[in-house]
Amino acid sequence: MIIELLATPLGHTVAALVAILAFLGLNGLVMVYMERKVCGFIQLRPGPFEVGPRGLLQPVADALKLVGKQLVTPLGADALLFWLAPFISFAPVAICFLPIPFGPIATGMEMNLGLLLILAFSGLNALSLVLAGWGSNNKYGLLGAARAVAQSVAYEVPLLLSVLAIAFQAGSLNLSTIVEGQKGILSWNLFVQPLAFVIYFISATAETNRAPFDLPEAESELTAGFHTEYSGMGFGIFFLAEYSYMIVVCAVATALFLGGYDGPFAPGIWWFLAKVFFLVLILMFFRWTFPRVRFDQLLNICWKWLIPLGLANLVATALVMKLVK
Amino acid sequence: MKTIGQTIKSLWSLIVGLKITTVEFCKPQITVHFPRKEVTNLGSYRGHIDLVPLANDPQTPRCIMCGYCADTCPSGCISLKFHMVGEEVNPEQRRRLLLGLDVAVPRSGGKTPPPDKIERVLDGFHLNYNYCSLCGLCVQGCPVGSLAFSRDSYLVGRARQDFEFDLLARLKSRAGTNSGKAAA
Amino acid sequence: MPHDAMSKLVGDYYTTHFTPDPTSEGDTLILNLGPQHPSTHGVLRVVVEMDGEYIRRSEPVLGYIHRMHEKMGEVKTYLQYLPNMGRVDYLHALAWNWAYVGAVEKLMGIKVPPRAEYIRTITCELNRISSHLLWWGAYILDLGGITPIFYAFADRERIMDILQRVTGARLTYCYYRFGGVSADIDDDFIKETREFLQHFKTRLPIYHGLVTGNVILRGRCEDIGVLPVEMCRRYGATGPVLRGSGVAYDTRRFEPYSVYDQLEFDVPVGKNGDAMDRYDVRMAEMVQSVRIIEQALDALPAGPHVSPDLPERFIPEKGEVYFAVEGARGKIGVYILSDGTAKPYRLKLRSPSFSNLHVFAELAQGTLLADAISIMGSLDLVIPEIDR
Ligand code: SF4
Ligand code: SF4
Numbered sequence: 047m048i049i050e051l052l053a054t055p056l057g058h059t060v061a062a063l064v065a066i067l068a069f070l071g072l073n074g075l076v077m078v079y080m081e082r083k084v085c086g087f088i089q090l091r092p093g094p095f096e097v098g099p100r101g102l103l104q105p106v107a108d109a110l111k112l113v114g115k116q117l118v119t120p121l122g123a124d125a126l127l128f129w130l131a132p133f134i135s136f137a138p139v140a141i142c143f144l145p146i147p148f149g150p151i152a153t154g155m156e157m158n159l160g161l162l163l164i165l166a167f168s169g170l171n172a173l174s175l176v177l178a179g180w181g182s183n184n185k186y187g188l189l190g191a192a193r194a195v196a197q198s199v200a201y202e203v204p205l206l207l208s209v210l211a212i213a214f215q216a217g218s219l220n221l222s223t224i225v226e227g228q229k230g231i232l233s234w235n236l237f238v239q240p241l242a243f244v245i246y247f248i249s250a251t252a253e254t255n256r257a258p259f260d261l262p263e264a265e266s267e268l269t270a271g272f273h274t275e276y277s278g279m280g281f282g283i284f285f286l287a288e289y290s291y292m293i294v295v296c297a298v299a300t301a302l303f304l305g306g307y308d309g310p311f312a313p314g315i316w317w318f319l320a321k322v323f324f325l326v327l328i329l330m331f332f333r334w335t336f337p338r339v340r341f342d343q344l345l346n347i348c349w350k351w352l353i354p355l356g357l358a359n360l361v362a363t364a365l366v367m368k369l370v371k
Numbered sequence: 372m373k374t375i376g377q378t379i380k381s382l383w384s385l386i387v388g389l390k391i392t393t394v395e396f397c398k399p400q401i402t403v404h405f406p407r408k409e410v411t412n413l414g415s416y417r418g419h420i421d422l423v424p425l426a427n428d429p430q431t432p433r434c435i436m437c438g439y440c441a442d443t444c445p446s447g448c449i450s451l452k453f454h455m456v457g458e459e460v461n462p463e464q465r466r467r468l469l470l471g472l473d474v475a476v477p478r479s480g481g482k483t484p485p486p487d488k489i490e491r492v493l494d495g496f497h498l499n500y501n502y503c504s505l506c507g508l509c510v511q512g513c514p515v516g517s518l519a520f521s522r523d524s525y526l527v528g529r530a531r532q533d534f535e536f537d538l539l540a541r542l543k544s545r546a547g548t549n550s551g552k553a554a555a
Numbered sequence: 556m557p558h559d560a561m562s563k564l565v566g567d568y569y570t571t572h573f574t575p576d577p578t579s580e581g582d583t584l585i586l587n588l589g590p591q592h593p594s595t596h597g598v599l600r601v602v603v604e605m606d607g608e609y610i611r612r613s614e615p616v617l618g619y620i621h622r623m624h625e626k627m628g629e630v631k632t633y634l635q636y637l638p639n640m641g642r643v644d645y646l647h648a649l650a651w652n653w654a655y656v657g658a659v660e661k662l663m664g665i666k667v668p669p670r671a672e673y674i675r676t677i678t679c680e681l682n683r684i685s686s687h688l689l690w691w692g693a694y695i696l697d698l699g700g701i702t703p704i705f706y707a708f709a710d711r712e713r714i715m716d717i718l719q720r721v722t723g724a725r726l727t728y729c730y731y732r733f734g735g736v737s738a739d740i741d742d743d744f745i746k747e748t749r750e751f752l753q754h755f756k757t758r759l760p761i762y763h764g765l766v767t768g769n770v771i772l773r774g775r776c777e778d779i780g781v782l783p784v785e786m787c788r789r790y791g792a793t794g795p796v797l798r799g800s801g802v803a804y805d806t807r808r809f810e811p812y813s814v815y816d817q818l819e820f821d822v823p824v825g826k827n828g829d830a831m832d833r834y835d836v837r838m839a840e841m842v843q844s845v846r847i848i849e850q851a852l853d854a855l856p857a858g859p860h861v862s863p864d865l866p867e868r869f870i871p872e873k874g875e876v877y878f879a880v881e882g883a884r885g886k887i888g889v890y891i892l893s894d895g896t897a898k899p900y901r902l903k904l905r906s907p908s909f910s911n912l913h914v915f916a917e918l919a920q921g922t923l924l925a926d927a928i929s930i931m932g933s934l935d936l937v938i939p940e941i942d943r
Pocket of ligand 2: 420443444445446447448449502503504505506507508509510
């Protein structure tokens, strides 16, 4: 019965969604632990250590603490928007995971426009930041929200350009197809299109609001930016969403550039996860190494460097594709 | 051409930064994990002040009740209680004794005053550690070297009252435990 | 209901009396940076008028950590005032110690033995390095780089360990005494200091690689908050802030006290007076401090660490005195007016941060919020010192 249900496309999708939500929750815990350990090691200290063996239970304790905290709606806030924002931030992430091919058969939902779906839904994140900043009736929040919009709008463009180049090359927007096109390490798009990878990775860092592009929440300027007023799980969900977006962008990068689940010996899914977490690790190193860029510099990098380079890359790809065919 | 060179240089600076963090990432940690390990320089730690006993009598402090420490302490942490042996003291006299002009030999490095001046018995030596700034003026100024910093770095308390000490009682109890230990 | 309550939230005296610039057009936003803002490092509050991300006008509001140090000076004896000095500027406590004991010594004509002078120089310069290290970490923290402060603290910790050996304290030192210092340094101290200096020299390249050369940092500092010399003069800015603008004024060099005239050191200066210059000056000053300490360790004479013939009680004649030393943030001055009693009649502290802070309002005008934070960090403010 259940097997039958799972076999239907709808059943498959629902099952995948449940699996993804479970994965996201678990992933949040793993990433929090990982980030704190990485940051600790970089700073010559052990990181979380006291709760559980080697601090393994620390993220669980953190999560419990967040759940247990009182939810405060600030005075004069628009309560509806204020509480809607975290969910708008989190909900699209789950959908973004659907078309990602974790392994040869482990794809939530096969679809031809998978890449487009991810890009479209991750764009929703900006909306949630705006709602959060606007709804919380806080000047810092408002400034953070304004930054978030400008940043997301600007960086969506180079992100698209770099992704498009790959799509041109593979001739498909289906992630599984793109992955299938990369067999053997030398045919990975990382080596075929290094420029696209660099552009993608920089834009992705900006899209996920990670340091050095974490302007919407720049804590030394805006205290906490758009989530200044959130307490307890309101903050927790934003947090979870941020980490989930990190996974999404790294997973897409893996599928597009690193050959997805391509790799010897171990089953594909392990290779996929290993590559994703390697990219996540790089993102973490970025955060703990670099100072934050300024707002206008951020936009400058985007408009003056990434977009022209992305365009040039796209045109070159198109030309080469035309000539080869 | 120049901009390209500069761009490459600036990108390289980012790599240099990443290289440094990676190297540090692999270095051993320098945290001293407290309950498992302790820092090594507790020897120079300054706790609250304590009375120093006479060399031949661990029950009796060296203090000659000159009042220098109580007068000098910037925060007024120290208060002495003592009585004269034999005779009644009038308040006027008592104040003079507290100032200790006739007895105190500041910074004489522990020179004991003539024994005929010691006609007082210390009843209590109260320290209000809440206000102490650990400046060391009392310790360095005591003419007979009767004060020293304790080394107890793990002193904790839950209330203000936990930091009001009777140093004389502390000295006595310490002497008691010490002699008890020696006997055992 | 919420709107009812909102109407009560009009702000306090400073926000209501902070009238927007009459020439400004359109809607502006009045924003309170502080008193508990992550980058004001303490309880400084700056009311800013913002136009989008740009700052139209700003005004520092002081007094959140006013502790009446000057008034306390009038009710305490000369000796009793000593512990206060470590708390005015807790980061370069020994310079304040020095300024005060130096003033009293000058007032009473107390001679300091040479060994004590050298000990003071060594400890004061060590303290200067630790202060600059903290500034370095905190400044990068303001600019969003989190890791450097941990490296800085690891080194700073070693300085504190060294100073703890002799002063017994780790932060608010009360070490200098009239006519000397309270405890002599021993061979272990000298050994540890030398080891630390060696270690520190290997650390500096790491700092420069991680931060100084970083293109993002340079973008945040270069041409930000350009401070003309004329403006420094107007506000009385001193220390690295003034030297960053190209004026080689250092109290240690121009009004030499103690043994600084016998030691060789450079006074680093900047060129443009932007935040990067102030940064470079401080980084170079650490190197100079290392040089000074090495020379002082080599030249350390034997002898007493405190003058043997001190008066029994410190009761100066009638008179007044001013004594200035070079602190990590600039010129520290102590003025004492004595009426011949055991307590000063008036005691005035010149705090360098106070003058340096007021440059901020003018520098921040028309900059981005992020730049204003960068400027504030580059001034190296210690708030308790401003309020005193
Ligand atoms: S200064 Fe020394 S001798 Fe005098 S009262 Fe204090 S502890 Fe006793
Ligand atoms: S150390 Fe200073 S503050 Fe503490 S009791 Fe002694 S004189 Fe008073």
